[in-house]
Amino acid sequence: MRTKVTVFERIEGLCINEKFAVEEVIFTSSSARVVCPHLDFFRNGKHIQPVQWYKECQLLEGKRFAFSNSDLIIFNVTVHDRGNYTCETTYTYNGKQYNISRDVTLTVEVSPPKQPPEISYPRNNSIEVELGSQVTVDCNTTGADGYDVFWTGHGGYIGDFYTNRIFASPYEEESSYDGRPMYSEKLIISEVNSEDFEQPFVCQASNAFGQVASYIILKRRVPDIQRWLTGGLVSLLMLTFITLLIYKIFKIDLVLWYRDSVCASASKEDGKVYDAYVLSTKSRGGRSFYRLETFVHRILPDVLEQQCGYNLFILGRNDLPGEAVVSVAEETLKQSRRLMIILGSETSCCCLLEDTSEQQLAMYKALICDGIQVILIEMDEIQDYTSLPESIRYIKQKHGAIQWKGEFSEKSCSANTRFWKNVRYRMPSRTKVSYSGVYLLPRTWNNSAAMGS
Structure with missing residues (x-):
């Protein structure tokens, strides 16, 4: 050995x-x-x-x-x-x-326990599917022998035949926590027919200690009314929000477009002669005075009358010499659709006290008697409103003010700028006119402003 x-x-x-x-x-x-x-x-x-x-x-x-x-x-x-x-x-x-x-x-x-296999899915449940759709269902088992996991349906065994409409596809996963093998077998229906509904498809698994089975039933998918209602409500709210946002941003443009395209007709038969009665404050002089005078007597008529077709009454231009100011103001205010008040950047209480009768009458007509709509325009920003009459402060608080910014130029004197769109929005509707032409400012405007400086 x-x-x-x-x-x-x-x-x-x-x-x-x-x-x-x-x-x-x-x-x-x-x-x-x-x-x-x-x-x-x-x-x-x-x-x-x-x-x-x-x-x-x-x-x-x-x-x-x-x-x-x-x-x-x-x-x-x-x-x-x-x-x-x-x-x-x-x-x-x-x-x-x-x-x-x-x-x-x-x-x-870990030794496998001596017990029958377990099926974790399906659990004798049903699923909703659509007619003609493809469906895949996993049969997940633990503790079964690999060859003893299979599907049955429509009264027979479902094999691994890929040429059929319904077939099975086995595969093995890793072991479970207790060492038992885990096997799965997919049930694949390539196209769901009406005969597949309400029919149990059964997964069966077995080992040396027993056999278990669990089924799944296909049901027709019912439309989720609540989901559709919720989705529709959310969409409606979003659409409403977007519409309100667009309207808030483009409200003035939309109103002006509507007037020009839909309401392009002659002035209303309301017996009025003037679209606006222009009331301007007085100033102590200097550059502010000439700037205010240029705006009232040159730029305002050029844009609103020549470009937009409005009819304005401007005191000092439309009245006749020797006429009583109060009588003219009272009669003209009755014939006007709007009251336009223009404040200079250096306006103060003493400046408004000039022509007191005319101003008080205009405020009375606007606030109490006829309820005429007021358009308040500021020539640059007014820092202190406390020195102004209470009526002006009330109009500012209730209706707001349109503020002119910058110098007078060809671009700023076009009816399609933001400032003039705001003015036109508060003015009454007029006959459709073309705003394509840009009116050049006479050199005398700039010269007048230069003189004031």
């Missing part, structure tokens, strides 16, 4: 040599046996001493461990029992004692 003997040097401080260790596998259970390998060479039992077992070089003791001849018995095996074990004994030969040890690398695997 021949045998191979290997001699190796034990590493200092190492009680186990993994290179020569024997691998053994046990399963989680109530008990398991670990064999000390190769002790059968020493058959003469009277020359061999009892075997002691170590785990990671620590002597095994306690109620969970027992010894049967040279084997180790472990009770209530768990995955924590895996590791490196050593069985050790002595052997006497020709009066000399020898130490014998064997190393075991122990692996603990």
Whole structure:
């Protein structure tokens, strides 16, 4: 007999040599046996001493461990029992004692429980599908044998035939937490027919300990009225919000377009002669005075009368010399559709006290008697309104004011600028005219402004 003997040097401080260790596998259970390998060479039992077992070089003791001849018995095996074990004994030969040890690398695997398989889906439930659609349903099983998971439907077995309208497609997933295999099989219906509705499609799974089954039923999809109502309401609210936002931004342009395209007709038959009665404040002089005079007597008529077709009454231009101011103002206000008040940038209370009768009459007509609509225009920003009459402050608070900014130029004196659109928006409707032409300002306007400076 021949045998191979290997001699190796034990590493200092190492009680186990993994290179020569024997691998053994046990399963989680109530008990398991670990064999000390190769002790059968020493058959003469009277020359061999009892075997002691170590785990990671620590002597095994306690109620969970027992010894049967040279084997180790472990009770209530768990995955924590895996590791490196050593069985050790002595052997006497020709009066000399020898130490014998064997190393075991122990692996603990989770043993599958002895129970029927489980189906996690389907769960005897139904799903809503549309006619003609493609449907895929997974049958997810745990603990079943791979070849014992299958679908049945329409009274027969559904096989893996891809030429059919209904077929199955098996595949395997990883193991579950307790070590049992997990298998899935897809039910694929390439096109749902009317005969598929209200018919149970059954997934069946089995192993050595039993068989289970679970079904799924296809139902016609019912329109979600609540979802449609909610979606419609949200869409309506969004549309309303967008419409209001657009109207707020483009309100003036829309109103002017409507007047020019739909309401392009002659003035209303209301017995009125003038579209606006222009009332301007007085100033102490200087550049502000000439700027206000230029706006009232040159620019305002040029834009509103020549470009837009309005008829204005401007005191000092339309009245006759020697006429009583109060009488003219009273008669003209009755014949006017709007009262236009123009405030200079240096307007103060004393400036408004001039022509008191005319101004008081205009305010009386606007606020109390006839209720004529007022258009308030500011020539640049007025810093302090406290010095102005209470009636002006009331009009400012109720109707707001249109503010002129910047110098007089060809562009700023076009009827299609933002300032003049605001003025036209507050003026009454007029006959449609063309605003394509831009009226050039006479040089005398700039000269007058220059004189004031």
